[in-house]
Amino acid sequence: MSKQNLYKTAAYVTAFSVTEKMFGFLYRIILSRTLGSEGMGIYQIALSVFAVLATAAASGIPLTVSRLITKYRAKNNRNAQQSVISAALVCALCFSVPVFCILFFGHSAFDFLFSDPRCMSVLLILLPSLIFNSIYSVIRGALWGNKQFIPYCVIDLIEELVMISAGVALVTAMTDVLDGARRAAVAIVLSYIVSFTLSALWYFTKGGRLKNPKRQFKPLLSSALPITGMRTSNSLINSVISLLLPARLIAAGLTKNQAMSEIGIAMGMSMPVLTIPSTLIGSLALVLVPELAENFYRNDHSKMRTNIERALKITVLIACLLIPFLFVLGKDIGLLLFSSVQGGEIIQNCCFLLLPMSLGMISTSVLNSIGCEKQTCLYFFVGAAATLLCVWFLPQFIGIYALLVGMTVSAVLSMLLNLRLVRKKCKEKVCFVKHTLCSVAAILPAILFGRLLHNLLFAILPQIAAILLCAAILLAAEALLLLALGLAQPRWAKLILQKS
Numbered sequence: 001m002s003k004q005n006l007y008k009t010a011a012y013v014t015a016f017s018v019t020e021k022m023f024g025f026l027y028r029i030i031l032s033r034t035l036g037s038e039g040m041g042i043y044q045i046a047l048s049v050f051a052v053l054a055t056a057a058a059s060g061i062p063l064t065v066s067r068l069i070t071k072y073r074a075k076n077n078r079n080a081q082q083s084v085i086s087a088a089l090v091c092a093l094c095f096s097v098p099v100f101c102i103l104f105f106g107h108s109a110f111d112f113l114f115s116d117p118r119c120m121s122v123l124l125i126l127l128p129s130l131i132f133n134s135i136y137s138v139i140r141g142a143l144w145g146n147k148q149f150i151p152y153c154v155i156d157l158i159e160e161l162v163m164i165s166a167g168v169a170l171v172t173a174m175t176d177v178l179d180g181a182r183r184a185a186v187a188i189v190l191s192y193i194v195s196f197t198l199s200a201l202w203y204f205t206k207g208g209r210l211k212n213p214k215r216q217f218k219p220l221l222s223s224a225l226p227i228t229g230m231r232t233s234n235s236l237i238n239s240v241i242s243l244l245l246p247a248r249l250i251a252a253g254l255t256k257n258q259a260m261s262e263i264g265i266a267m268g269m270s271m272p273v274l275t276i277p278s279t280l281i282g283s284l285a286l287v288l289v290p291e292l293a294e295n296f297y298r299n300d301h302s303k304m305r306t307n308i309e310r311a312l313k314i315t316v317l318i319a320c321l322l323i324p325f326l327f328v329l330g331k332d333i334g335l336l337l338f339s340s341v342q343g344g345e346i347i348q349n350c351c352f353l354l355l356p357m358s359l360g361m362i363s364t365s366v367l368n369s370i371g372c373e374k375q376t377c378l379y380f381f382v383g384a385a386a387t388l389l390c391v392w393f394l395p396q397f398i399g400i401y402a403l404l405v406g407m408t409v410s411a412v413l414s415m416l417l418n419l420r421l422v423r424k425k426c427k428e429k430v431c432f433v434k435h436t437l438c439s440v441a442a443i444l445p446a447i448l449f450g451r452l453l454h455n456l457l458f459a460i461l462p463q464i465a466a467i468l469l470c471a472a473i474l475l476a477a478e479a480l481l482l483l484a485l486g487l488a489q490p491r492w493a494k495l496i497l498q499k500s
Contacts, residue, residue, distance in 0.1 A: 017154035017279050020160045026087060027164045031171065031184060036339035039177035041186050046122035049113060050233045053103075054204040056138035058094045060227030060349060061088050063140025063368055064220055070293040073145070079211050081124055085142050085203075087213035087220045092134035100127050118178050120124040125185040132189075139199040142208065155198050163191035220248055226377040237384050238431055245391050252396040263399040269343035272332060273326070274350060277358045280318050280411055292369040304370075311362050312432040319358040320439040321478050326351035328450035328474060332467050350404045355440070356411040379417040383410030439487050446481060450474045 033042050065088050072080040103110060104127050107120055114120055143152040167187035173181035249259035288311050295304035326333070327348055334344020361381075364376050390406030398405065423430060453473060457466040482488040 013149050013153055015280065016157055016425045018156050018363070021279050022161055024162055027167060030168060034171050034174070034184075035114055035177055035184070039180045040175050041179040042116065042118050042122060042178060045114065045116070046119045046126060046185065047188075049119075049123055050129070052232065053099060054133050054234045056228060056232045056311050057099070057130055057450045058228075060135040060229075060231065060373075061092060061134075061137050061220075061222035062141035062144055064088070064224040064373075065138060066145035066290050067223065067293045067369060067371070068144030068216070068219060069090055069142060070290045071297045074294055074297045081145075082209050082211040082217070083207065083213050083216045084220060085138060086210040087216035088138040088141065088215055088224075089135065089222065091217070091224070092138055093131070094160055095133040096130045098383055100130050103127055116179070121178070122185045123179050125182055125342070126188060126413070129189045129192040129280070132192040136196045136199050137167055139203050142203060143199070145293075147290055151202055152415050155195050155202070157197035158198065159191045161430070162185050162194045166190045180258065194383065195288065211249065221278060223371065223373050224360045226373040229377055233384065234380065237388070241387070241391055241403065242399055244388070245400075248392060248395040249399065252399065265338075265340055265343045266346055267405060269334065269338040270346035270350070273334070273337075273347050274353060274357075274463060277315075277318050277322060278361060281358055281361050288365070288369070292366060296370040299429045305426055305430055308366055308422065308426060308430050309432050311366060312359065312430070313487075314356070315362040315431070316436045317357050319355040319481065320443055321482075324446035324450050325471060325474055326354075327447050328454050329467060329471060332463070333353055336467060346400075349401075350408070353404070353408050356415045360414040360418060363415065363422055367418060367421060367425070372421060372425065374420055378416050382417065382428065383414045384457045386410050386413055409420075412493070435487060438485055442478070442481055442485060442487070446465050446474070446478045449477055 001412055029290060031043070065084055068084045069081045072078075104124060104458070107124060111117060111120055116121075137367075140152060140155075143149075152187055164187075167184050170183035170187055171180050174183055245263060246259040248261060255264065288307055292304060295301075295307060309451070330346075330348030330351060331341065331344035334340050364379075367373075367376050386409045387406035388402075390402050390409060394402035394405060450470070454466075454470050457470050460466075460468065479488065
């Protein structure tokens, strides 16, 4: 893929991703206001259990299918590409179908999972989606590996829009909170049916076929299982933290209500803002992973080094652009969006987490694309252990910040271990340290300028106008500073915007 197409595709994918996230955010607001806190609690608990099942069923498959298709395409072996799809479908269905049958027909044996029995009735509605989602995950990997990013993004966006439109139509006619939670679950099932149908139609109408999968089970499973294990473990660890953290906060002297309030502010308000870069970096990873895999299997080490450098440098720029913005306006964002001073303070105090978190995320994607899934899985457990230790020992000293410190330590460890392995695996030296240090050095003057600008604008303008104008001027000033230092290249924007 040429530089022009690479940047342009990344821009398209980012636009789709941001649009999808925006619609999803609006839908959550509608649901929360319609279902109320009780209905949302029932819906979210059932959805969290379903998310663990969906992660275990197919979370490692899209990346693995993408990488193997890229490998066989580099060898002009079309039969092997189609065999990979067949093997992935068999593996996904061998997990999702039995799990569906066991839970759906024997759900009474699993009622202990929920303290509120109403959650099980919502989970039962969601369960058929497990099969549809596992099949779609395989086809998603095929689209990804064949660099068909636009169909991939369009289907995901249609899935989101179907869920929102169906959810709004169904939930507004609810009779009580449980009925509303069930109706919201039905909307999810409908959206997965649509994405499954559209993806299957696209795959087969574009010449996709299924071949004998026998020879592809071993390479598929050896790559997919570490990724699936890592992501499933991540879901389980998040569940453990959600149970452990309240107990440790209560042991530190907080009441039960205070502990839940602290967790709600940190996880429900601050973290969604602090994970903004994940949307942009996820789009970059989506485009670069098959490109890097192709470079790796063609032994084109020069191009692989260039693509890795490009990914790391753009990731650093995204993080370093957002850190001053969130540090200066964090408190105001917390008040404006959530009416929470503490939520804004957490955003401001923890915004520096963005750099190691972003570099850890993109470097994990880079390593997974070149066959280092087992190592990234091991590094994940190292970081997870650090988070759990912080959650256990630190609440008595720093309260809810124990979780955020744990996440920071985990991100730093993952970043350092990943980058060390990237340097080891890439046969040509990857040069990005100077670029990173210069970008980090630019944060301080940006923050100083932002604070002065903030004080001036908030003294003469209403809050919303001051926030918007301050944000626009600060981001523009940061972009100019990075351009002046030679850290950002004007041709990147030109290549994205120019016509094919």
